[in-house]
Amino acid sequence: MSIYLDNAATTQLDREVFEAMTPYLLQNFGNPSSHHGHGRIVKNAIENARITIANLLNASPNEIIFTSGGTEADNTAILSSVRSHQVKHVITTPFEHHAVLHTLDALKNSGEIELSFIDTDNRGNLDLNRLDNLLKGNKKALVSVMHANNEIGNLSNIELIGEICCSKGALFHSDTVQTIGHYRHDLSKLKTHFIAASAHKFHGPKGVGFIYCKDGVQLSQLLHGGAQERKQRAGTENIHGIIGLAKALEIAYKDIDEHQVYIQKLKSRMIAKLSDQITDIQFNGNSAVADKSLYTVLSVSLPINHAYGDVLAYLDENNISVSGGSACSTGLASHVLKAIGADVYRNTIRFSFSKYNTAEEIDYTVEKLSALYKAIAA
Ligand code: PLP
Numbered sequence: 001m002s003i004y005l006d007n008a009a010t011t012q013l014d015r016e017v018f019e020a021m022t023p024y025l026l027q028n029f030g031n032p033s034s035h036h037g038h039g040r041i042v043k044n045a046i047e048n049a050r051i052t053i054a055n056l057l058n059a060s061p062n063e064i065i066f067t068s069g070g071t072e073a074d075n076t077a078i079l080s081s082v083r084s085h086q087v088k089h090v091i092t093t094p095f096e097h098h099a100v101l102h103t104l105d106a107l108k109n110s111g112e113i114e115l116s117f118i119d120t121d122n123r124g125n126l127d128l129n130r131l132d133n134l135l136k137g138n139k140k141a142l143v144s145v146m147h148a149n150n151e152i153g154n155l156s157n158i159e160l161i162g163e164i165c166c167s168k169g170a171l172f173h174s175d176t177v178q179t180i181g182h183y184r185h186d187l188s189k190l191k192t193h194f195i196a197a198s199a200h201k202f203h204g205p206k207g208v209g210f211i212y213c214k215d216g217v218q219l220s221q222l223l224h225g226g227a228q229e230r231k232q233r234a235g236t237e238n239i240h241g242i243i244g245l246a247k248a249l250e251i252a253y254k255d256i257d258e259h260q261v262y263i264q265k266l267k268s269r270m271i272a273k274l275s276d277q278i279t280d281i282q283f284n285g286n287s288a289v290a291d292k293s294l295y296t297v298l299s300v301s302l303p304i305n306h307a308y309g310d311v312l313a314y315l316d317e318n319n320i321s322v323s324g325g326s327a328c329s330t331g332l333a334s335h336v337l338k339a340i341g342a343d344v345y346r347n348t349i350r351f352s353f354s355k356y357n358t359a360e361e362i363d364y365t366v367e368k369l370s371a372l373y374k375a376i377a378a
Contacts, residue, residue: 002319003361008150008178008297008352009323013244014203020247021205024240032237033226042239049246053210056253057180059187065211065219065232066242070177073196073211074099076222076233077173080194080213081142082112083220085171089114089139093126093156094339095149099196100175101335104144114139124154124285124340128164135168146175147183147195151323151336151350152285153297155179162191171217177201177209178294181252182260193217199241203354204248208241259355264295266353270362274300277370284348285340296354302347302369304376311347311372318368323350 004012024045030038032046047061054061067073078100081087090104090113108115116134119127126145135141143165148155158174165172173194176185180195181202187195194217198209213219213232225234252259271288274281284299286292304311312324324347337348351365 007354021240021244052246069209070198071099077194080220084218087142089141141170144173148178152299153293199245205244273366
């Protein structure tokens with residue numbers, strides 16, 4: 001059996017998505033900027049993809065700008081805030097993806113911004129009173145808080161954060177890479193100025209995503225060149241990627257409730273079985289709290305000292321693909337686990353699920369882990 005439980009890293013391409021993409025690799029190869037039939041077919045397909053995405057998210061098509069993925073969308077949101085909106089103070093969390101944190105570090109190191117972090121407890125809950133206080137200064141501010149954390153799965157209350165930002169006149173960017181395609185978003189109600197999305201997190205192709213930029217909010221171009229994407233993102237469009245992105249989102253929304261229930265059941269099954277088989281197992285952050293974490297992510301802290309070997313390598317040898325995360329300061333330290341003060345002597349595994357996983361795969365994985373635990377404990 002070969003088991004893939006690393007869906008927060010990337011997901012398997014849906015066959016229907018692949019089939020929607022192939023005509024744009026073979027027959028419809030024109031350049032959308034060309035003023036002839038071959039170009040027009042492709043230009044129309046891009047605009048239809050944009051309309052599909054906008055309708056699903058209750059946005060308007062001109063608010064969706066295609067990018068090469070989540071990293072570019074995060075960078076664009078942050079750099080636009082500084083370059084086009086004179087933001088001088090950015091408030092974020094220690095858990096953000098490096099696409100956000102490293103961009104902010106670079107801006108801080110070049111003296112362009114002051115950087116502040118919202119306090120959290122050891123479960124990763126954000127102290128939003130602190131956000132209120134941090135926004136009391138008179139510098140133009142951007143708040144960048146991810147909707148869901150990719151390592152421990154914690155969900156943030158972006159509705160409330162949006163309200164706070166709105167009341168203080170701050171810009172709000174949310175990295176929604178782990179939630180677009182997994183939760184319903186009504187962007188007409190959410191008070192975000194920017195959000196980021198990436199197709200490969202919801203069974204679409206890699207290397208394509210979008211930034212949502214609220215109507216009337218100016219974007220600053222990262223790439224200069226042609227007039228593509230209404231002069232907001234230069235470069236010939238990734239046509240088949242954009243078609244795949246729209247198709248993947250359409251499919252995700254079609255069965256979203258059913259998939260949420262199915263995947264949450266797999267996650268709950270794993271929590272119950274692991275808790276039963278492994279004494280002193282712990283779950284990082286809010287990972288095991290259903291309404292406070294992504295139903296696709298379970299971050300487990302095992303009572304297995306690093307000195308006893310690498311649990312990831314053991315699972316890999318058993319054809320089970322998962323991600324790790326170590327709180328220790330040697331090698332692959334995770335900034336997220338460090339931020340919640342995770343125990344450096346324990347092994348952490350991130351299991352992440354999709355609609356393609358089965359209960360049998362969960363049972364087999366728990367069986368293998370529990371066999372390792374019993375061998376070490378003996
Ligand atoms: N933000 C989050 C929360 C992510 O999980 C990822 C991908 O792992 C990214 C941003 C980057 O997205 P991409 O791989 O499309 O650049």
